[in-house]
Amino acid sequence: MYFYDDIDRAMVKDRVAEFRGQVGRRISGALTEDEFKPLRLMNGLYLQLHAYMLRVAVPYGTLNPNQLRVLASVARDYDKGYAHVSTRQNFQYNWPKLQDVPDILDRLADAEMHAIQTSGNCIRNTTTDAFAGAAADEVEDPRITCEVIRQWSTFHPEFTFLPRKFKIAVSATEHDRAAIQVHDIGLQLVRNAQGEPGYKVLVGGGQGRTPMIGEWVRDFLPQAELLSYLEAILRVYNLRGRRDNLYKARIKILVSEMGLDAFRDAVEEEFAHFRALGPGGSVDLPAAQRQQIAAFFTPPDFEALSADSLAFERAKADDAAFAAWVRTNVHAHKQPGYASATITLKADGIAPGDITDVQLEAVADIAEHYGMSDIRTTHEQNMVLPHVKLDDLYAVWKALAEDELATANHGLISDIIACPGLDYCNLANTRSIPVANRIQERFTNLERQATIGELKIKISGCINACGHHHVGHIGILGVDKKGEEFYQLTLGGSADQHTSIGEIVGRGLSTDQVVDAVERVVELYLSLRTSEDERFIDAYRRLGAQPFKEALYEQAA
Amino acid sequence: MSQTLQTQPAPSAPAKIATGGVKKGRNEGAKVITANHLFSGGVVYWTEDGSWTEDLSEAIIVEGDAALVELARAKADEANSVGPYLMDVSEQAAPAGRARLRETIRHDGPTIHPQFARRVVGA
Structure with a gap:
């Protein structure tokens, strides 16, 4: 994994010292909340329903044991004994106190962690396949690309105040485990006909209130030109993205409004400027520096073992x-x-x-x-x-x-993504976690779950879609109706290499109805699948929405 | 017991107000001013003497123009609070209206992790 050099160490420590000063000035009254809020957000500190929430960056989801122990100590000393893994592979703490946050960040910095790029309208933590470096079919370890992007994007002066937040994901395999098609930029590592590594580039994917699947803007981008091309995309977005309407400020709206061809042309024009600068003049990483970064991700010393044990x-x-x-x-x-x-x-x-x-x-x-x-x-x-x-x-x-960490449910119906929802989140309309828990309780029998097979349920407590409901095989979106919690189901979403946005199949269901409705959909699937190998999503795509819609609303009058 | 300020007649066109999170509403009916404490981030309510309490029953209940006046006072106290706004309450000073569930959860704590339920000192 990547280890800090002296510059990294000094930069992160300086940032903590700077934030310590900002917190002190807020407490003394030298800063108003309006002045302080953007500063705390740039350091990952939100204010939620009950307390502050600190989001800690875990670049591309890679940690070592020392870092886990430090995260544990923060959970014990400054939270209520818990930490929380987010859908950007980061950690969140739900109960820190303002005056303690600089000390938390100092402790994290000692273990080469920080909260930079976890909030604000900047390039956020680049995410990737959790099996990076272990997957047999990867072109190369995608974390090399992620670390290159991290170093380029952190404190990038041109991209610190983008129209909105910006999310990049990288996959190094054909089988997409990083949901790249629903990111602002998705990069897929590929090789061209000559065997050279490069990227297929997607732009304009995203979830939220306007879910969109990204569009391919490049079939092959040479690896050496990655940063020039990313810079070109970001520059077009930064200059032309909407700043007048929060809900239309993501790059997906820009791509949609410009049209893919016009957007691509604008990017290529910017890209040509960088290319004209030639080697050493553009922002591209010299090969030697890329090799230095790559060296941090050389495979560990595997023993020569038999394939069978x-x-x-x-x-x-x-x-x-x-x-x-x-x-x-x-x-x-x-x-x-x-x-x-x-x-x-x-x-x-x-x-x-x-x-x-x-x-x-x-x-x-x-x-x-x-x-x-x-x-x-x-x-x-x-x-x-x-x-x-x-x-x-x-x-x-x-x-x-x-330690109750061996539940055999990966990819099964109880392996649910859920946002914090109205139990914690300031933006949520409804609760998510209790719905997830009730579904888990209904399907508590692991043998039954295994019989059902792969089925991904994703729950969001509001239209911001932090629980990724749009790409759930069964998505559940909480909606507020005159102060009551209702849940809108979507069916047929997925976030792999065959990404699809789930279809809304009808009116919202009450809290009391939603678990029964999910169970009826599952039972119908079991009755209609052609074999145990036909997953829920495959059956849905074969049969369409109608039979599931009927099951969903049966008895739910 | 809740303390009720002498209320003024509501203006003919109730002002639009923030009611927590991204929710908007109108300044109609009984209100309590709530915010998060600057240091802890915990939920607090505005009292008649111009201070903050964790105990909803000690909050001042206001209506109409008086609510807006009190809200302005509360907002001026940036040394102790973040983001004051008006929340609907019933005659018994319980969370009410469209944001009832949100304000109930803010008051009681997360509905998961019952061990994290909010304990009000002295309540």
């Missing part, structure tokens, strides 16, 4: 619960004798993405002992141990189980 096979045969967890939560690895394991933060009754201080420390210990000290957060609010020996998986599972 007798101990692993024996444990699966002897322990059905372990075998069930392997089926859902363990993933193939590029290195023989290794696997990746997902730790779902979706146990029954727990807020999706919540993890306690004790659990964080447990994951740190397990990663240190068995996981090559590498931990990832995922945009689905889970964690991943990317490199575990098959020989060690049973011990890992038992250790996770001791």
Whole structure:
């Protein structure tokens, strides 16, 4: 993983000192709230319903055990014993006090963490595949690209006050696990006919109140020209994006209003300016510097192991619960004798993405002992141990189980993305987490979940869509109707390489109706699927909305 | 007990007001001024003596122009609070109106994690 150099260290420490001064001036009255608010937001500090919320950046979701232990200590000392994994692979704390935040940031800085680019109209944390460096089919580790973008975008003077926030995601595999098609910019690492690495480039995807799938603007961008091209896109957006209407300020609206061809032409014109500057004159990274960054992501020292593990096979045969967890939560690895394991933060009754201080420390210990000290957060609010020996998986599972982290539900109906909703969020109209918990409770039987197979439910408490409901196989959007909570269901969304926006299938359902309605949709799917291999999303695409719509509203009068 | 300020007749065209989050409303009916405390971020309510309390029952209830006057006073107290606004309350000073659920959750704490329920000192 990337480690700070002296410049990084000094920059982050200076930023903490600067914010400490700003907090002091707010408390002394030298700064008004109107003056202070943009400053605190630039440091990841929001004010929510009950308290401040601090969002900590986890660049492309990569952490080491020391960082997890520091995150645990913050949860224990400044929160109520919890931290929360967000859908941008970041961490959030729901209860810090204003005067404590500089001390929290200082503690994070000592562990090479910060809260920069977690709020405000800047380029946010670049996200990627949680299996980066472990997936067999990746062109190269996508975190190299993410780190290049991070270094380019952090404190970029031209892009600190964009029309709106800006999100970039990178996938290095054909199988998209980073939801790149619903990002402002999506980058897919590919090779051209000559075998050279480069990018397919998407622009203008996004969720929120106007969900859009990004459009391909480049089939192949040479790797060396990445930053020039990104700078060209951002410059066009910065100059032409709308600033008169908050709800029309994202780049997706600009692309839509300009038209794809006109937008692409404008980007290419800017890009040509950079190209004319030639090597050394543009913003592109010199090859030697890219290699320096890439060196941080060289694969760990994998042992030469057999692809088969007798101990692993024996444990699966002897322990059905372990075998069930392997089926859902363990993933193939590029290195023989290794696997990746997902730790779902979706146990029954727990807020999706919540993890306690004790659990964080447990994951740190397990990663240190068995996981090559590498931990990832995922945009689905889970964690991943990317490199575990098959020989060690049973011990890992038992250790996770001791701290209630071994739920065998990855990708299943209880592995729900949910925003904080009205339990915490200042913008929410309705609660999300209790709905997620009630669905988890209804489908608590893991065997039943396994029978249903892959089914992604995503819940948002308002139209801002932080719970990604637009791309849920079943999406649930909370809406306020005269002060009462109602839930609008969408069906058929997905966020992989076949991204689709879910269809609204009818009127909103009351709190009492929504779980029953989900269950009827699931039961109908089970009755209509052609085989156990036909996933919910496949059946929906084959059958269309109508039969599901009928099931949804049956008895829900 | 809640303290009710002598109310003024409501203006003929009630002013548009912020009612928390992104919600907007009109200045009609009984209101309490609420905000978040500057240091803790916790939920507080404005009292007749011009200070903040965590206890809703100690809040001053205001209506009409008097509500706007009190809100202006509360907003001037930037040393202790962030983002004061008018919330609807019932005659019993309980959260009411369209934002009832939001204000109930602000008052009581998250409906998940019951162990985090808001404990008001002295209540």
